[in-house]
Amino acid sequence: MDYFQNQINEWSDWQAVQNTPTAFEPLLHQIYLSENEPFKTPEIVTDDFAAVFNIGPTQIAIFPPANVAPNTRDRYQTERFSLTRMTRLQLTAPQLLHAGFIFDSYQFYYVIYRPLMGTPVAEFVETAEPLAKSTLGRQIGAVLAQLDGEVASFNQVDARALSDQANWQQLGANFAADRDAYLAGHPATPNCFVHGDLTGDNLVVTPGQVGLQHFQLAMQAPRQAELVPLVLQAFAWDADLLQGFRETYGVSDLASELLMGLLWRADGPAYIQHLMANQYPVTLAQVAARLQTILPVE
Structure with a gap:
């Protein structure tokens, strides 16, 4: 069946179909039965890639089948x-709590977990006092100093x-060559664990320590890419x-670290365009100067 x-x-x-609970409910029920977990009516959780649902106190992410997402197994493993x-x-x-796959009309990978309970950083900082924000910054720095260490390979990224392969030429005719020269002259440790998507929604203020969620885009990279x-x-x-x-x-020298991170990321050109207010052309020296202006050495 x-x-x-x-x-x-x-x-x-x-x-x-990914945000349609009725389409997934029989499949979800079978997964929870096989994992000996109590089942309740699923509730949608918006996600860009997986089909995610709250089921009682747990949350499940079902990854798309490989015929439409060739990297689905990689993202599940990550x-x-x-x-x-x-x-x-x-x-x-x-x-x-559980991770595995089910053979059905398609092979679906899934993870079941207890989600973080707290306030996303994007929401927290809207009303936080300066002391609360600096305390939060220290907590995040301490977590990443521990997390972003060297790791063995864990995916195909x-x-x-x-x-x-990114389009560095969109920033200017000489930008790609200048980037290559800069990276050649500034070696970085390429095999650190990097979450890769630490936006204000993926950092969560909890009653204890600040938490991280949504790791599907994690990779080996210099830790500067995390910044x-x-x-x-x-x-x-x-x-x-x-x-x-800090x-x-x-x-x-946070500015120099951030510059390195920008040059190591596939979405670096888009971030630089936003940073430089869509200036064109832009040089690597101008980007470095802009960062030093915003983040002077302490």
């Missing part, structure tokens, strides 16, 4: 590895290859957050 009855031939088919790593390091993250979404999006250059972060993350 196939518990999932919808046809998925292309990515748009998956998008059309989430599983990352949650296990967070537990081993005694850092705050969703508690992984080649961060440098992806960044080399880009963190500083530009989650912190949005907030001085109090940055002050606390104290525990162990970096004095």
Whole structure:
């Protein structure tokens, strides 16, 4: 018997059904039965990639089938590895309960976990006092100083290859060559664990320690790559957050570290365009100067 009855031939088919609890409910019920977990009516949780549902006190992410998402197994393994790593390091993250796959009309990978209970950083900082923000910055710095260490390979993502394939020419005719020269002259440790998507929604203020969630885009990369979404999006250059972060993350020249992170990321050109207010052309020296203006050495 196939518990999932919808046809998925292309990515748009998956998008059309991933937020439909009734389409997944028989499949979800069977998964929870096999894992000996109590089942309740599923509630939608919005996600860009997986079909995610709250079921009682737990949350389940079902990954799209491989015929429309060739990297689905890789993303499943990355989430599983990352949650296990967070537990081993005694850092705050969703508690992984089960992970596996079910053979149905398609092979679906899934993870079941207890989600974080708290306030996303994006919401917290809207009303937080300066002291609360600097304290939060210190907590985030301490967590990342522990998390972003060297690890063995855990997925198929080649961060440098992806960044080399990005369209650096859109920033100016000489930018790609200048980037290559800069990276050649400034070697970085390429095999650190990097969450990769530390936006204000993926950092959660909990009653204890700040927590991290949504690890599907984690990769091996220089730890500087972690700083880009963190500083530009989650912190949005907030001085109090940055002050606390500097104290525990162990970096004095944050501007240079951030420049390295920008040049190592596949989405670096887009971040730089936003940073430079869509100036064209832009030089690497201008980007470095802009960062030094915003983040002077302390």
